[in-house]
Amino acid sequence: MRVLLTGAAGFVGRHLHQALDARGDDVTACDLVNGQDALDLFRTDTTRYDLAIHAAAIVGGRASIDGSPLGVATNLALDAWYFRWLVRTGTPRAVFFSSSAAYPVEYQQPGEIRRLYEDDIELSDPQLPDATYGWAKLTGERLAQYAAAEGCRITIPRPFSGYGADQADCYPFPAFIQRAKARQDPFEIWGDGESTRDWIHIDDLVGATLAAVDQDVTGPINLGWGRATSFNDLARLVTKAAGYQPRLQHRSDAPRGVHHRVCDPSRMLDIYTPQVSLEDGIRRALGR
Incomplete structure (x- = not known):
């Protein structure tokens, strides 16, 4: 296929680019790192691709979400122009990366774990998502409906905590890996360490996304294992794999x-079974 990939130099984009190349697709890569602004492309380009994958966004982990809400909100303009471009060019197939941050925060509180279903988001009556980033993703999903009504078939992955060895260390997983490699003791954890996340390796995130495209799955689809792992447990897994057992030190003043x-x-799971367990991903990141 002839594919446009935005955010091609980012964490998800890099891995998607490699996978698309391996399949033999003809990829046009767009990224600010290479001097190509996706916003400018969406405003002016008239090329019709077989598939467009939009992975360009302002990101930066929890510190960015909590500390730079207006910067994150810039994604709204980028996404809006993406959908306008899809309709203008008649691109028939598209991917818009949403996020688990779009889910209502009331379903993610202390107490019994409530697994999140795609139908927990009702776009006609949205509930409070996670910060500005979540609102931006909710708005993008709503705009995707308008582009879909014009004939574009859009897959909307909602990745949970994607991770990998080459992820920027402003995210928890690579930060934990770096601390373990340095044999940090005490081992620092933001918050009380009891909050949980659902980790999915970048290879599976990419594999599931392309499986959804190949099998013509449209609309939202969760990408994760459904496995709840606390940050305390993640720290124990990482340090055990690194060969030591430090004391855990919690930072109550940090974003959580x-x-x-x-x-x-x-x-x-109807279309793709993940292959890389959290333990395997930890070993890969540590070079074990």
Whole structure:
């Protein structure tokens, strides 16, 4: 296929680019790092691709979400122009990366873990998502409906905590890996460490996304294992794999996000089975 990939130099984009190349697709890569602004492309380009994958966004982990809400809101303009471009060019197939941050925060509180289903988001009557980033993703999903009504078939992955060895260390997983490699003791964890996340390796995130495209799955689809792992448990897994057992030290003054964020992966499992367990991903990142 002839594919446009925005954000091609980012974490998800890099891995998507490699996978698309390996399939033999003809990829046009767009990224600010290479001097190409996706916003300018969407405003002016008239090329009709077989598939467009929009992975360009302002990101930066929890500190960015909490500390730079207006910067994150810039994604709204980028996404809006993406959907206008899809309709203008008649591109028939598209991917818009949403996020688990779009889910209502009331479903992610302390107490019993509530797995999140795709239908928990009702775009006609949205509930409070996670910060400006979540609102931007909710708005993008709503705009996707208008582009779909014009004939574009759009897959909307909602990745949970994607991770990999080459992810920027402003995210928890690579930060934990770096601390373990340095044999940090005490081992620092933001918050009380009891909040949970659902981790999915970048290889599976990419594999599930392309499986959804190949099998013509449209609309939202959770990408995750459905496995709740606390940050304390993640620290124990990482340090055990690194060969030591430090004391855990918690920072109550640091950003921490919602308490539980775990998906129901049933829709994904209909088309794709993840291959890289969290333990395997840790070993890969540590070079073990």
